Amino acid sequence: MTMLQGNTGDWEMVIGLEVHAQVISEAKLFSGAATAFGAEPNTQVSLVDAAMPGMLPVINRVAVEQAVRTGLGLKAEINLVSVFDRKNYFYPDLPQGYQISQFPKPIVGQGTLILDLAGGETREVGITRIHLEQDAGKSLHDQHPSNTFIDLNRSGVTLMEIVSEPDMRTPEEAGAYLRKLRSILRYLGTCDGNMEQGSLRCDANVSVRRAGDELGTRCEIKNVNSIRFVQQAIDYEARRQIELIEEGGTVDQETRLFDSGNGTTRSMRSKEEAHDYRYFPDPDLLPLEISQGFVEEIRASLPELPDAKKERFVSDYGLGTEDAGLLTAERATADFYEEVAKGRDSKLACNWVTGELFGVLNKSGLGIGDSPVSAAALGGLIDLIADGTLSGRLAKDVFEAMAETGKEASVVVEEKGLKQVSDSGAIEAEVDQVLQAYADKVAEYKGGKDKLFGFFVGQVMKATGGKANPGVVNEVLKKKLGG
Amino acid sequence: MPLDKATVARIATLARIRVPEEELESLAAEMDKIIGWVEQLDEVTTDDVPPMASVVDVELPWRDDEVTDGDCRDKVLANAPEKVEGFFAVSKVLE
């Protein structure tokens, strides 16, 4: 367990996360307005979303399906009866004066998520619940000196609030939780996981305690919009709390805002404005009832999820857990790998995907979907290594050219004349020349300096422009030097 | 606990309704009387009674996930007390 060192001893962080994930759907939770990102202000707003008098909510089937799908993906209980409540508070971007949410009876109950930690280690984190709720609109405070502008395009968009148990102990674990959750949501197709556009938002509950103590008072850090910031915010907040307690103060239970500019958190609401949300079941909606058959149908349609896929990659392809974890984090990467590995050396395929390919993608900032080298093309390259056409070294040059031009491996080999030379006659000639040029070294070698063998190999490869088949070079050299 | 002036003031703030100071006292008295009157429900034992979840025997209907609405900004903004460039506008909110 990782501890934070204070002036008076060791402290443990206790972290729970509340993630708001925007559900992938065409229309909103309770209205038929569109959900697409980036539209002109108030153009994706129905009279329901604007809370005109007499407007009523009707639930979107897909929102229900997506919540159930997410619950199943997190191995959670699905509640066949759940209830929509009104959470009452006033804010200009909350047109109804209440948010339709789920409080005591959420659609999804307890589940689990497995963290993939450094060195292939894993750890289980409990999921407390998932509920469906409406997003609010957007208040823009910086468009006008004396006005706040309100855009209701997001008002009523479906969110899933995914609440974890306070099971995490380090900012890194919080980061791993978010990465894994995002990975699962993307596999399931229930949320695109885009934190920049706000389709995945995170509130972190942080408290500290001395080892073995009861839970401390927690603070909630609101709406942190990247995984890195979440880790920063937690780290700062834990240290703030430790310092406060060590100086004899107490932590107030409060909501805090993260300032990404200076990496600190600050208090958001004063205590006298403590909220009283007056939750009660929304009388415009009846209890949400789903059948076991509906759940089973969704269960049957679930894709293989990252944990299962990772396990399979380890057992079927003989990969290490860390590599398997890397390859299965994104479904597209896993699919890409499987296409490359099909009928080929699976470990070699893994090395190429996690090594050269990831290198190129990272450098260019591209996703696997936009890879300049397709899975088939990478497979073709590996085939050329397997049949001896290319040495490992040549293959790297070929790959670079493929990444630049998008051409097939065989085409690059042809164009650049990079084909490996395996003809022993030709290689013998080169070897003879090298041995002649370095007669002194030959003498030293024969005098017992075995290490020089590598030097001769290198010189032959150099002389052939790297094209000589290293196996053949070795053989010929051994014969000539030994003879 | 009687419903006092301070409670009414707090509730009024929660409900965002300005109640003039001089009216708080009489409003508290009225509300206290009403609350006292509804408390007769305490005579009934309801431990095993489920709260009513819906008045009608109807299943919650589900909509298909289709864009059938929105794209009507003029209608949405038609009655706005203040609108600017397609937005609703209010006095600046300070957080």
Add this chain to the structure above:
Amino acid sequence: MSELNCLTMAQARDGLAKGDFTSVELTQAHIAALEASRELNAFVTETPEQALEAAKASDARRVSSNSGGGEAGSMEGLPIAIKDLFCTEGVLTTASSHILDGFTPQYESTVTANLWRAGAGMLGKTNLDEFAMGSATVTSYYGPTVNPWRRSGDDKKLVPGGSSGGSAAAVAARAALGATGTDTGGSIRQPASFCGIVGIKPTYGRCSRWGIVAFASSLDQAGPMTRTVRDGAIMLGAMAGHDARDSTSADREVPDFEAALEKGVKGLKVGIPEEYQMKGMSPELLALWDQGKAWLTAAGAEMVPVSLPHTKYALPTYYIVAPAEASSNLARYDGVRYGLREEGETLQEMYENTRGEGFGAEVTRRVLIGTYVLSAGYYDAYYLKAQKLRTLISRDFREAFDKVDVLLTPTAPSPAFAIGEKMDDPIAMYLNDVFTVPASLAGLPAASIPAGLSGDGLPLGLQLITHPFDEETMFRAARAVEDAAAFNAEPTLMAGDGS
């Protein structure tokens, strides 16, 4: 021929069909009647041009349908009034509240749209208690509506009941053939009783709530207010129907209510709930109730005593549930998107100024009560308790309906009272709804039928309550009571009768 505005809806319908007069003539008669009865303050907004336009269109449709061009609607050419709680496209909609100042909906409520599709035309929007909160139409921002009836030998202005008091007064004064009302705890039935007309609250879910300004969502239900039971059947048939935009709307066929009218009550079991016989009830009301039993017995029905043990808790239950829902439903009136805005230094002040200025005393009181009963620490004691009582009240009815087909009770504990009475005691005002609230809490269909006059000449109604979605039985019994009562007394102020 009598004045066109004094016809019943059915008579007007038949007259139009026969070509005795046109919809334009019929509508003009009603516009004149409406203008002549302005002292009642029954309307917040009059829409004569719109009414005439609808009438012209209807007359044109009738000409084309007579020559084989499609059927006339069930309310073809009939001018009616609409409670100003229904959103009407392009026509000011106020809920009789200052806070909806200038609000012109860009949409038409489902119920009114259904009525226009059936061929009806709109004479105007009628006055109500602010946001339908009241039993006397005295809490309207636009001033009280006056009951067209007077006590014999007394010219004191009386309330029409509420909250649908404008609709009741307009129909009683012959300024409209019928009107829409909404009923949350008695807001159709009690004013119908006070004004001597028929008021019908159908089963919760029978009429769509889409586009009706919400008061208490789990209780609000639209219904017709007419001068006869048949008119009520005609109008309810046009208003009702499933609406996919209202999640609480029932997906059921709308029966032919008019066809049910003449089926009689022979063999029907009529329940008489003993708990409705309350202490201090006036002898004339008891006598009227007995009269009702006698009429139905004479028509072949059987009277069966039943018990609804939780009746006395209905009113306090209602006064927790309805304000709680209202406190949330009325949160949207915040000065941001429509209606009144009273500026302030901060946003918080703008909200408080707008809502403080925009809501009247009764609405404020109920929103505060509702906020209180939902607030932290009180939810279980009040709101949850009330919802449990609601289960018990509903159960009482279900058990009674195992034994009987319909219940007969008085509609209201008194006839109309004077404007200004009961104003300083909210609970005394709430007691007006003591007989109507239980059926509302259980979502049951119920009707008030004018059955007689009080000693000082004011109308009194009897209430009939049936199973969910069994309005047909309600209509049968209502028709039998109407027939036997032969109520033909007329209000003091009746437009177009030359008085």
